[in-house]
Amino acid sequence: MSPSAEAVVDIRGVRRVFGDRAVLNGVDLRLHQGDVVALLGPSGTGKTTLLRILAGLDAADDGRVLVPKARSVVFQEPRLVPARRVWRNVVLGSRHVRRDRSRAVRALTEVGLASHQNAWPVTLSGGEAQRVALARALATEPGLLLLDEPFAALDALTRIRMHDLVAELIGRHNPAVLLVTHDVDEAILLADRILILDGGTIGVDVTVDIEKPRQRTDGRFAELRALLLGRLGVGQATAAAP
Numbered sequence: 001m002s003p004s005a006e007a008v009v010d011i012r013g014v015r016r017v018f019g020d021r022a023v024l025n026g027v028d029l030r031l032h033q034g035d036v037v038a039l040l041g042p043s044g045t046g047k048t049t050l051l052r053i054l055a056g057l058d059a060a061d062d063g064r065v066l067v068p069k070a071r072s073v074v075f076q077e078p079r080l081v082p083a084r085r086v087w088r089n090v091v092l093g094s095r096h097v098r099r100d101r102s103r104a105v106r107a108l109t110e111v112g113l114a115s116h117q118n119a120w121p122v123t124l125s126g127g128e129a130q131r132v133a134l135a136r137a138l139a140t141e142p143g144l145l146l147l148d149e150p151f152a153a154l155d156a157l158t159r160i161r162m163h164d165l166v167a168e169l170i171g172r173h174n175p176a177v178l179l180v181t182h183d184v185d186e187a188i189l190l191a192d193r194i195l196i197l198d199g200g201t202i203g204v205d206v207t208v209d210i211e212k213p214r215q216r217t218d219g220r221f222a223e224l225r226a227l228l229l230g231r232l233g234v235g236q237a238t239a240a241a242p
């Protein structure tokens with residue numbers, strides 16, 4: 001993305017204070033359409049707080065926040081409404097249900113769940129429910145897609161399949177994406193840029209210069225993993241290895 005293109009997310013000097021602790025203390029972040037950015041950081045450093053501010057679910061105490069109106073969030077848990085069928089969950093809040101049914105089915109087709117359109121959420125597996133949450137998030141064609149540890153509750157095999165699916169969907173819809181994750185490999189697999197939030201600010205900002213699809217066996221993958229783990233304060237032995 002050319003640096004001169006207009007940013008869809010532009011936040012400057014964002015502060016968020018809880019009690020006497022400034023969890024965010026001067027965060028700057030610019031994202032352009034199509035940017036896929038992963039946000040790592042030790043537990044409790046404010047990743048979800050930042051994501052909630054970008055989602056409009058929380059407000060900064062100070063600083064400037066420019067985000068698109070059309071934005072969607074996928075959380076760790078799918079947050080489906082149990083009393084609504086799957087397709088209705090995809091277009092929740094719509095006032096034009098009949099017209100929107102085809103939009104819902106298109107979105108479900110993209111995540112491989114068109115055949116489940118009339119199912120009730122309780123009948124879905126965890127992975128299927130999260131695919132419905134993704135379909136719902138993308139059905140509105142958001143300019144910004146916020147993903148808050150969306151694969152953390154899934155088993156390892158489902159998580160790998162979800163990585164492939166999300167990569168494909170992001171490529172097709174081309175929103176700006178902010179992915180909060182604890183999984184360094186997931187960040188390297190999916191993101192073009194990886195940030196580490198610590199001490200209230202973004203201290204690490206790395207461009208992932210490995211062509212996609214990325215292989216964990218690629219030497220550059222292992223090198224970047226070691227670098228990031230080192231910066232996160234874990235796996236120094238790996239990071240220091242020759």
Ligand SMILES: Nc1ncnc2c1ncn2[C@@H]1O[C@H](COP(=O)(O)OP(=O)(O)OP(=O)(O)O)[C@@H](O)[C@H]1O
Pocket residue numbers: 018019023041042043044045046047048049050
């Ligand atoms: N509404 C709130 N009121 C008071 N403190 C809060 C509130 N929301 C978050 N915090 C505190 O802010 C800090 C950052 O929380 P946040 O959930 O943003 O961290 P995180 O980096 O996403 O953590 P994790 O990786 O464990 O999910 C934590 O210490 C948390 O207790």
